[in-house]
Amino acid sequence: MRRQIIALALVVTALPLAAQRDHAALTRRLDSLSRAWLAAGPSAGASIAVVQGRDTLLLEGIGERDHEHALPATPTTVYRIGSITKQFTSSAIMQLVEQGKIGLGDPLTKYLPEYPQWRTVTIRQLLNHTSGIHSYTSNPDWVKTWNSELTPARIVDFVARDSFDFAPGTQYRYNNTGYVLLGMILDRVTGTPYPQLMPTRFFTPLGLRGAAYCPSDITSADDARGYDRGATAITPAKYLGMSHPYSAGALCMSVVDYLRWQTALTSGRVVSPASYALMSTSDTLSSGKAINYGFGLAQGTIGTHRVVQHTGGVNGFNTAEMWFPDDSLRVVVFSNTVGSNPNALARSLAAAVLGVQLPPPPTAGARLSPLEGTILGRLDSLPAQSSFYAKDLRTGREVAIRADVPMNTASVIKIPVMILAFRDAEAGRLNLDERHTITAAEQRRGSGLLQTFAVGLQPTYRDIITQMIITSDNTATDIMIAKVGLPRVNRLLDSLGYRDTRLRMSVGETFRQVFVAADPKFASLSDREIYERGFPNDSAAERRNAAFVQDSTKWLGRTTAREISRLLEQLERGQLASATSTTAMRRILRQQLYASRLPQRISFRAGIAHKTGDWPPLLGNDVGIIYPPAPAGPLVIAVFTNGNTGPFYQLEATEGRVAEDVLNAWAGP
Incomplete structure (x- = not known):
C-alpha cells in the first residue's frame, strides 16, 4: 500500500515550479478545510482523498482511527463504507446482465420464487429503489436483533408480510431490502455467497488490498473503530452484526482502495x-x-458541475464519494463517526477545487446551543433550502432554525383537512361511517393506493381520511377537500390564528399546473384527462419540475415549521377537537406508512405520529409528535426542505438523524 501512495505523490513532483506552488496552496486549503471540519464536527477521525486527473491534491488521514488508544487515521485506514456498497452490488448485477444471465425486466421471483408476493417487482426496480417493498431498516423489531448474526433470508423476513409502500415503479423510496434481495439473487445465480463473491469478482482482480466483507469485530490494526456523535460527546457505536447490512452496506475498504475502484468503474474496467x-x-x-x-x-x-455520488452510513461510520465526470475530479471522505457528515466536507473540498462559492450558513456567527448547532450543521450540509422547529411539550424548550420561513408543504397540508373533517363529524356535517363511491374523475396519480382499485370502490369517509394520511393518498385527499370545502379549511386555519398556513388548491389542480408549465394549452384538461396522461416526461420536464416546486403560486399548500408545529401541539393537547376525535386523529397519524425520515432511527424506542410531504428528489418534509418513554413528554418536530439537488436518500437520512438528535438531547439516548 505504501507503493500506491508514493506513486500518487510522484505525479505532483512532475509539475512545473509555478504549478507546484499553485498546487501547494490548494493542498494547504484542502487540508485546512478538512481539519476545520474535524474540529467542528466533531469526528474521531477520517481519511480523505482529492484527485483531479492524474494530480493527487490531497491524500491524508486526520484525527484518530481508534479514539481510546489514540491511534491515528491514515490513508490506508479501513472503514465500513455503508451504502457505498450498493454500487458494488449493482456492478455485479450488471455484469450478469451483460452475460445474459439476468434481465433488468425480469421479475425477482424468477430467481427467488420463495417471494411470490413480490412477483410484480423487477430487477430494475430493486436497483433504482422503486420496488415499493418496505425497507427492513425501518422495522423496529430488526433493531432488537443487532447483536445476532442473521441470514439474508431472515433479514428479508422482517418485511416479507408487509404490504407494498406503493405500486412498483410508481414512486422512488430508498430501500435496503431491495439490495439485500439483489445480493440473494447474486448468490443464487453465481453459486457463490456475496461475502466470497466480492473478493473474487472485484477486490483481487483490481488490487483492492484493504477491501473485504466487513467482520463484525475489528480484526486488523488498520481497521477504524466506529463512534457516534451526540449533541455533546463522541461515544463508541452500538454493536451491529455485519451479516445485517449484507449486500446493501457491509463492505470495508480504505480511501485508496476506493479510488482504485472508482477509477476502474468509470473507465470501463468493471462494466461496459x-x-x-x-x-x-x-x-x-x-x-x-x-x-x-x-x-x-x-x-x-x-x-x-455534474456529480455522480453516493454516501454511506452504518453503525459508527459515515462515508461520502463523488465523481465529477466533466472535471475529472474524485473526492472521497471516510469517517468513523456517525453524525460527522463527511458529505458536507466532500462538497466543500470539491467546491474549493472547482472554484464554486457555496452559500454560508444563514445563522453564521449566532450563539447556538449544542443541539441547535448539531441540527444546523446537518441541515446546512444538504444542497437544499431547509427549515426546522422542535418543542418539548413538557418543558417548553425549543429549537428554531429558519422556522418562520414559508415553505412548500406538499402533502403535510393534508393534516388540517383531516382536522376539519373530524370537527365536521362532531358538528353533524359529516358521517364518517358513510360510504363514498369513487368515480373515474376522482382518481389521482402520485401517492396512494385508491387509484389502483377499480372505479366504484366504496370506502367509508373514515377510511378515506385514513388513506389520505397514512399513504398520503391523493385520490382520498381530493375527495375530502371536495367534501369539507377548500375555503373552509383556510377559514379554520385563520380562526386559529395561523397566517402562513394555507391550502392553496386541490391535488388535481396542482397536477394540472404541472401540465400548464409544459404548455398553457393544457389548462383545459379535465382531472380525468390529466390522470390518464400521467406526468409530462419530455426532455425539459426535470428542469421545469425544479422550478415548479420553488414557485409558491403552484404549491399545494404553504406553512412554516413553527406554525405546523403549533397546530400539532394543539392537536396533542386536545385543543382542536373532542377527546374521542383527538384520539382517532392521533391514531391515524401513528399509522403513517412512510418511515424513512423522522422515524428512521428512533422508531424502536419511541412512538411517533407524523405526516410526510414530498416531491422526490426535490422536496421532502416530515412533521410529527414523538412519544418518548416516561418521564419525558411529547416532542413536536417539523422539518421542511425544498430545491434539493443531491441524493434524496441523503435528505431522508439527515431528517432521521435530526429526529434522533432531538430525542437524545431531550429524552436521553
Whole structure:
C-alpha cells in the first residue's frame, strides 16, 4: 500500500515550479478545510482523498482511527463504507446482465420464487429503489436483533408480510431490502455467497488490498473503530452484526482502495460503458418522471458541475464519494463517526477545487446551543433550502432554525383537512361511517393506493381520511377537500390564528399546473384527462419540475415549521377537537406508512405520529409528535426542505438523524 501512495505523490513532483506552488496552496486549503471540519464536527477521525486527473491534491488521514488508544487515521485506514456498497452490488448485477444471465425486466421471483408476493417487482426496480417493498431498516423489531448474526433470508423476513409502500415503479423510496434481495439473487445465480463473491469478482482482480466483507469485530490494526456523535460527546457505536447490512452496506475498504475502484468503474474496467451509463444516469418512474438515482449511484450538481455520488452510513461510520465526470475530479471522505457528515466536507473540498462559492450558513456567527448547532450543521450540509422547529411539550424548550420561513408543504397540508373533517363529524356535517363511491374523475396519480382499485370502490369517509394520511393518498385527499370545502379549511386555519398556513388548491389542480408549465394549452384538461396522461416526461420536464416546486403560486399548500408545529401541539393537547376525535386523529397519524425520515432511527424506542410531504428528489418534509418513554413528554418536530439537488436518500437520512438528535438531547439516548 505504501507503493500506491508514493506513486500518487510522484505525479505532483512532475509539475512545473509555478504549478507546484499553485498546487501547494490548494493542498494547504484542502487540508485546512478538512481539519476545520474535524474540529467542528466533531469526528474521531477520517481519511480523505482529492484527485483531479492524474494530480493527487490531497491524500491524508486526520484525527484518530481508534479514539481510546489514540491511534491515528491514515490513508490506508479501513472503514465500513455503508451504502457505498450498493454500487458494488449493482456492478455485479450488471455484469450478469451483460452475460445474459439476468434481465433488468425480469421479475425477482424468477430467481427467488420463495417471494411470490413480490412477483410484480423487477430487477430494475430493486436497483433504482422503486420496488415499493418496505425497507427492513425501518422495522423496529430488526433493531432488537443487532447483536445476532442473521441470514439474508431472515433479514428479508422482517418485511416479507408487509404490504407494498406503493405500486412498483410508481414512486422512488430508498430501500435496503431491495439490495439485500439483489445480493440473494447474486448468490443464487453465481453459486457463490456475496461475502466470497466480492473478493473474487472485484477486490483481487483490481488490487483492492484493504477491501473485504466487513467482520463484525475489528480484526486488523488498520481497521477504524466506529463512534457516534451526540449533541455533546463522541461515544463508541452500538454493536451491529455485519451479516445485517449484507449486500446493501457491509463492505470495508480504505480511501485508496476506493479510488482504485472508482477509477476502474468509470473507465470501463468493471462494466461496459453502456452499463455504467445506466448506473450513473437518473432513471425514471413508470410515469417518466426522473428520480436522480440510477443503479447504486445518485446524481446531483455543485454549482453547474455534474456529480455522480453516493454516501454511506452504518453503525459508527459515515462515508461520502463523488465523481465529477466533466472535471475529472474524485473526492472521497471516510469517517468513523456517525453524525460527522463527511458529505458536507466532500462538497466543500470539491467546491474549493472547482472554484464554486457555496452559500454560508444563514445563522453564521449566532450563539447556538449544542443541539441547535448539531441540527444546523446537518441541515446546512444538504444542497437544499431547509427549515426546522422542535418543542418539548413538557418543558417548553425549543429549537428554531429558519422556522418562520414559508415553505412548500406538499402533502403535510393534508393534516388540517383531516382536522376539519373530524370537527365536521362532531358538528353533524359529516358521517364518517358513510360510504363514498369513487368515480373515474376522482382518481389521482402520485401517492396512494385508491387509484389502483377499480372505479366504484366504496370506502367509508373514515377510511378515506385514513388513506389520505397514512399513504398520503391523493385520490382520498381530493375527495375530502371536495367534501369539507377548500375555503373552509383556510377559514379554520385563520380562526386559529395561523397566517402562513394555507391550502392553496386541490391535488388535481396542482397536477394540472404541472401540465400548464409544459404548455398553457393544457389548462383545459379535465382531472380525468390529466390522470390518464400521467406526468409530462419530455426532455425539459426535470428542469421545469425544479422550478415548479420553488414557485409558491403552484404549491399545494404553504406553512412554516413553527406554525405546523403549533397546530400539532394543539392537536396533542386536545385543543382542536373532542377527546374521542383527538384520539382517532392521533391514531391515524401513528399509522403513517412512510418511515424513512423522522422515524428512521428512533422508531424502536419511541412512538411517533407524523405526516410526510414530498416531491422526490426535490422536496421532502416530515412533521410529527414523538412519544418518548416516561418521564419525558411529547416532542413536536417539523422539518421542511425544498430545491434539493443531491441524493434524496441523503435528505431522508439527515431528517432521521435530526429526529434522533432531538430525542437524545431531550429524552436521553
